Amino acid sequence: MSHPVEQHPVTKTVERVDAREKARGETRYLADIPFPGRLFARVVRARIVRGEVVARNTPSLPEGYILVTADDIPAGGKNCVRMIEDDWPVFSEGTVRYYGEPLALLVGPDRATLAHLTEQCERAVEFRQQEAALTIEDALLCRGGAIHGTDNVYCDYQVVKGDPDGAMAGAARTIEGEYRTGFQEHVYIEPQSLVGTREEGRVTIYISTQCPFYVRKAVATALGLPQEEVVIIQTPTGGGFGGKEHYPDVLATTVAVALTRIDGPIELILDRMEDLEVTSKRHPSRVRYKAGLDEAGRISAFDVDIAFDGGAYESSSRVVLQRGMFSSNSVYEFPHVRVRGRAVATNSAPSDAFRGFGAPQGLFAAEMFLSRLAREIGVDDLDLRKDYLLQQGSTTMTGGRIHEEVKLPEMLEHVLRVSDYRRKREAYAAAARDNGANGTDGAASAKPLGGIGLALFKHGSAFTGSGEQEIIKARVRIRKRADGRPELLVSNVEIGQGVLTTFCKIVAQVLEIPYTDVVYDDHNTSHVPDSGPTCASRSVAVVGYLLQEAAKKLKGRLHEPGEFEVEQVYKHPEHLRWDAGTLSGDAYPSYSWGVNCIEVAVDPLTWEVDVRGVWTAYELGRAIDEEIVRGQIIGGAIQALGYAGLEKMENPEGRFLQRTMADYCIPTSLDYPGVDYALFDNPYPWGPFGAKGGGEVVFDGIGPAYAAAVQQAIGREVTRLPVTPEYISELVHEK
């Protein structure tokens, strides 16, 4: 599958630090760790979509059981889950904005009794129900009255490049398009899990999370404690994908409030069905495009209107939206651009981070619109894209620069060659013309319909804009231990992506020692500095670089006696500029680039899609470990294929219909073929050994490539994800 590249020593695959214990099933996840005297907790949830609590007729509880509510939040504390805004309460004080919103936490010794009592408590609450807003259109019309503010708009941004109004007014022709994407659930293997307790008098939370310092901030705010008084210990985390970026804060704060009444340990682990139903999902989107063409048929003006369904509370919607906006021009350069972006409030579970973080929605819409433009203008899809490709020195839609060499042309040529795209594209087009008379109606023929599609894309590594500098201010330390081994002190954590190994490799490579000599096993917020969250394709790209620089300070000093530490603090590269007020400048420090190609055969009887091939090429600066990167490429592709074709989550009445893993179907190993990949080296000066991010770009392009392939196969325009057989059959039957 792989294409050999000339490998830097750091790219050479090593055995993952955690490979053996995970393969043997020896890793202890939170549910496996014994906590003597442990109590259990269950969240008492509102079983309505929207409304007000009229009465809580709490039943009397047996001895040993307590019911924790907003009333238990201590003086000085605050009933909110601190993220960006403080709108999301730990416990509802009466208003219910989404199905399953926490009203209280029940704590006690026996799980069966707790389950029974939880049901009793939930049934005892009386509500006055209100009409719910469940779609972006509902939200903008304030159906049932505004949920948030006066207009349901969490944020309304605008980015302007050049003179879009003038260019649009002078356009010889305009073309429009509208694209939509749905919810996606993370389905991490380990459900949301934590144990809260008091150790040495301090509130201590053991938790499955991507971001221990986020949990600390949220718990400290809810309890009104200095952050140092709260200890967060990350336990081996069975997958995150963004689902454990903020959501653990939501659960940890409920348990933290319980710890004001009872010492614990208190275990809160969501059942799978509960986890599917109430945790955050990927933002559904609606993206509208309008392009203005000049007399020569060149795209002169590009107008984009993006709306993301942020759900019942804001969480990180504004940042997800920004990334969606900054992805809406994909890898193309247009002279005059306006992008408006809004995140809106609905009565769905709050939407939040999910691998790609807004980019998959923006890129899907952009690539599908480009293919509409090509069709309308009457030029080849690929030729149109090539005409507008960003290159080194190009001005981005936010007025920043593309600082790096753009290797897309050679990556594209590679993918075209290995996939045999041009020949297949033409052959399928010819077959479709032959079928033309019969249409694609399944009754006409049982012969599969073939199609092949491409997508080009990029993903900015690290936080948006000046976030790394202004918000995160990452700090790492390396301790030279008395035994001579270096120990990494960082807050980034292993969530299956391989960071335990890649960080050790980076430091070992600088110090010229075996990577297995590097120690990286302390995930306690009172022991490590805050090097930021594990998200945004930033761990290797940003924190890995800080570790590399810190290691340089340690070089040659490992033989010195005793114990000492070296430190490195994030400094924004000086060539980057950003204005957060106008959203202008360099939106990201660097970009990872990708080309994806997918070939499909659509069954004209059942409209099921058979994926025949997946070809990918990526430029991630430099891979720190080829096998780990390969794992990201395959995992990202399969997860994105699920998003593109299988995973459907709907809440027409407010409650999600797909609440089990039998009904919310993620791909199995039989659903998709292998993933061909090639890596293009392009070392980035501010990345460790040249590395940029690789965890999300591997998700971003699959959706549009899949949709483009299906579009060719059925001869109908695809404008929505997921492209389910039901959707395909609708398209085919729309004459």
Next chain:
Amino acid sequence: MSTPAWIRPATLKEALTMRRDYNARPLAGATDIYVRHRAATGTLPPLEDRPVLYVGHLPELTSISEDGKGWLRIGAATVYTDILEHPDTPLLLRRAIEELAAPALRNAGTLGGNIGNASPAADAVCALYALHAEVDLAGHAGERRVPIAQLITGPGKTTVGADELITAVSVPMDRPGSFHYYRKAGTRRANALSKIAFCAGGTVLEGRLTGLGVAVGAVGPTIVHSRDLEVRAEGSDLARYRKLQQEESAPGGFLTARYMALISPISDQRSTDAYRRRVTENLLRDLFERTIPTLLSGKAG
């Protein structure tokens, strides 16, 4: 004597006694009971107030044998894997089982359980309809044999008596001229539930169609089939088949139109009524316009 929670009888006779005396719930593979009685993690499933009667070990229920008249008798508690691996299992049933659940579930799940649950989306039961399978029941009053379509009356509803156990299912073995047609549109490729299960079988010998069976799952409260329509096609050669099909000018002919009139699909968390209707029509047309005429004209490979 207090009611036991679990019963493991030594013999079929004892099982029948327990069934009668305690109204016990028969259980073999236990692949469905945890789904139906799902409970919070770390707690026991809340079963009804009646004992569970384990029958998965009884030799009378776990054997497969020929009856000497061309039928295969499959014990009700035989696991799917054993049915799949038996050389005489009809191809249609084999195809349905191959695409059913996952290997681990096929190592535990049984036909008897699938019939007893009477889900309209049960893939293997759909194949049994198309094969005109017959079900053996045993009770204290004696044994009886009932065609599958008469045994199942609604979603989760059967005419199995409160004192009866399903003991076996009999299906005709494939013979020269047997054909089968199987399509499942599932929620994904493997370990998937059916949005539609479509089964057909029969025999074409010397240009004549006999024993046609057609069954469609997940498009109505029970698996959709029609003895009347099957009988209408019985003994047809190509000319007679074409004449029958021309009785209605609808797309896909008389048979497609009549079957389409029988289905009543719904929209649910897995699919939509429109999709189920269109795919059923596509598959009916593929069967009646292409597959069967090709077989009757002797052009099949």
